[in-house]
Amino acid sequence: MARLQILELPEGSGDDxxxxxxxxxxxxxxxxALGADAPYRDYWHDxxxxxxxxxxxxxxxxVDIPANDTTAYLGGSRPEFVVKLDGQDIDNAIDAAVQKAKDDPQAGAR
Known part of the structure; x- marks a missing residue:
């Protein structure tokens, strides 16, 4: 399937x-098919x-354009929180994990 990408060019002095x-x-x-009677129109240029x-x-x-690379946003670098349910109530365990994340947002990165 075709992909559409944007390749940004350097700005000139008169570019708005x-x-x-x-x-x-x-x-x-x-x-x-080109015929003598039909003018050729290129869809992509239009x-x-x-x-x-x-x-x-x-x-x-x-074509891979480095500026369009979004792999940094896919998993791996995001912090993860693991909730252990050793016989605990699921709702209370999730609430406690959410509260812990709110109190210490960097906990998942450690």
Missing amino acids: RPPFILVVDQCIPQRI LADKIGARGVIVTPET
Whole structure:
């Protein structure tokens, strides 16, 4: 399935908003029949023009843009709280764990 990404470009002195390029990767190549009577219109360039992009890159390859990397937000770095229920009432144990997290937010990181 195709992915849409934004590649930010350096700002110029006359830019009212940061310029960018639309990057569409993992896209299945499109076959367009060209005839003498029909003008060729590129869907992706039309879309880039509508959203204000400076251009568009469309490729079947995977393009990784480091600025768009969101793996830091996926697990691993988030603190975890483990609630042990050694014969305790579940509701009271969860309430106690929530209160502990509110009292000491850094407890999960330790």
